[in-house]
Amino acid sequence: MSCAQRQHLKYDRTTDALCGSHLLRELEFIIDSNGYRWASNMKKLLQETCSTISDRKSKRLTKAEAIHLQKRYRSILTRGEKEMPPPPERPSGKRGRLAQSDAQNLADRLRKHESAVLLFASRADVPFTNNRAERDIRMSKVKQKVSGCFRKQQYAEAYCRITSYLQTMERKGYNSLLAIQIALAGRATSV
Numbered sequence: 001m002s003c004a005q006r007q008h009l010k011y012d013r014t015t016d017a018l019c020g021s022h023l024l025r026e027l028e029f030i031i032d033s034n035g036y037r038w039a040s041n042m043k044k045l046l047q048e049t050c051s052t053i054s055d056r057k058s059k060r061l062t063k064a065e066a067i068h069l070q071k072r073y074r075s076i077l078t079r080g081e082k083e084m085p086p087p088p089e090r091p092s093g094k095r096g097r098l099a100q101s102d103a104q105n106l107a108d109r110l111r112k113h114e115s116a117v118l119l120f121a122s123r124a125d126v127p128f129t130n131n132r133a134e135r136d137i138r139m140s141k142v143k144q145k146v147s148g149c150f151r152k153q154q155y156a157e158a159y160c161r162i163t164s165y166l167q168t169m170e171r172k173g174y175n176s177l178l179a180i181q182i183a184l185a186g187r188a189t190s191v
Contacts, residue, residue: 016116016119017116017117017119017120017126017127017130018113018116018117019129019130020046020050020117020120020128020129021128021129021130022129023046023110023117024043024046024047026102026106027039027040027042027043027046027106028043029102030102030103030106031043033102034101034103036080036083036084036103037079037083038076038077038079038080038083038084038107039080039103039106041076041079042073042076042077042080042110045069045072045073045076046117046128049061049069049120049121050120050128053120053121053128054128058124059124060121060122060123060124061121061122065121066118066121066122069118069121070114070118073110073114073117073118074114077107077110077111080103080107081107084101084103084104084107087100087104139163140159140160140163143159165179165183165188166179166180169182
């Protein structure tokens, strides 16, 4: 789980989804390192659901399909509990949380945040992955790390305005260089 996801889950009164791509990568790690069948089944379930939704015009499951998905999801996690070894017992006199395996931590998180994991299946406005949003902010974070900061507020605002324009033009199908030429020619509002 990324640091941003961990922080985000601490906020109250939010109905946000966990990124499916991140979950698939974690599941793949568990499959490769431990060979757990539950992780393979969960990965397959999430991929199938994503594929089903992307093929639909409504971009979501029906109520009955969502209930069936939830049952399958919980069943996989229940089988996973039986497949994984139990956590070690706490030594006497020791305090604090016991260390768990990566697989156990992931299973616990999938159980605890079930609604955030499956939100993409019931709401058309929630994408399976947040990769687009991460790509959008990645360059500003790199810029911040390389130069340390934006020296003045106006420079940060200008940087954000320029990158926002370029990202919007890219989504409309324009090449970045062409988008810059359009802006310099003063024709950006007509596009």
